[in-house]
Amino acid sequence: MCGRFALGIPRKRLQERFELAEVPQAPARYNIAPGQLVEAVVQTPERREMRLLKWGLIPSWAKDKSIGYKMINARAETVAEKPSFKTAMRRRRCLIPAQGFYEWHDENGHRQPWFITSRNPEDVLALAGIWEHYESQEGEIIESVAIITCQANELVSPLHDRMPVIVVPKDDARWLDPKQSDPAQVADILTSRPWPGMLAYRVSTRVNSPKNDDSGLIEMMSGQQDDVPEN
Template sequence: MCGRFALGIPRKRLLERFELAEVPQAPARYNIAPGQLVESVVQTPERREMRLLKWGLIPSWAKDTSIGYKMINARAETVAEKPSFKAAMRRRRCLIPAQGFYEWHEENGHRQPWFITSRTPEDVLALAGIWEHYESPEGEIIESVAIITCQANELVSPLHDRMPVIVAPQDDARWLDPQKGDPAQVADILASRPWSDMWAYRVSTRVNSPKNEDAGLIEPLNSLS
């Protein structure tokens, strides 16, 4: 699964990576957790734009918005068929900018967090997502998102059996295109693949609490720790 990630990259890199006209100013984030608002790139009829979507997808037919806490991830293998996700997969795909993501691994009797990121510090990862528009009977509107996961590749599999789908730049336009409503047209993007320019390293257990939010969370632990 993907339950925590970071985005502490200069804003100009988001403009470049996603070919956006503008990116609102926002603080660096190093401990983004489910239930929070996350920046997401969507395709509108006019252009691409950055939106804030609540992490935890709420289907349009939901009777209780708390369902979103169970829907932070969607499996690549079933996202096109599962009732909660299939409409969004066809019409509302998005890209979620990230600097890297965290996974936890059992080591010496405790859960040790690891950070998986690019070897190039300012590289922007694009996580595959789907988003949904929900309106309650009282008129409350919530736009929410789920991150799609696939089978872990060789880098991540020692830590966890799943990982977020990372979309290559050349696939951005096809993934975002609402005209490609047949999931088969983008199915190859969801396949697990090696990423030779990425690495994983242990980080502080301070990341375990979403209340902690600073750049030190993504610093590699000393080899003696």
């Protein structure tokens, strides 16, 4: 499951990480939630570019756009087969920039949020995604996205059994290439693997509300510096 993430990294770092000609200016965001617009890197015939996509994939054939609220994630094991995802998996793969993502864990009878991120605060994570183009009968056009998840690794598994797929830079071009239409040729990118240099720590329950969106949400709770899982 990946249901909330943050992106508060300098824009220049995004441009460098994804080899983009330009990156539109945008405010830092620390509580990105389903249903909101998210930034995603896509490959066009001319170049890579950053687009705004609605989080919650709406298949092109959907009769009701509200189906997107149920489609925020796609499982790596079945994304190439599910009717809602298989066309996008072949033709419209993307990368979603992130600073880190949140996960909730039951602790002493309440849901405690954790933040999973890199030890280097300026590292850009690239979450594997698929996107779709939807047009309603009334002519409304929505471009939407789902984040692909896989089995959790040793860092995330104490918190949840799923985690977002993180694409390493050497796999960016292959993942984005729309000419690579056989899912089997990119299936290895979706496998669970260790994340060197990543860590997980508790954060404030203020993140529970999407109305809160400030850098304080990703700050480590005091008193746990010696109790932080890392990969």
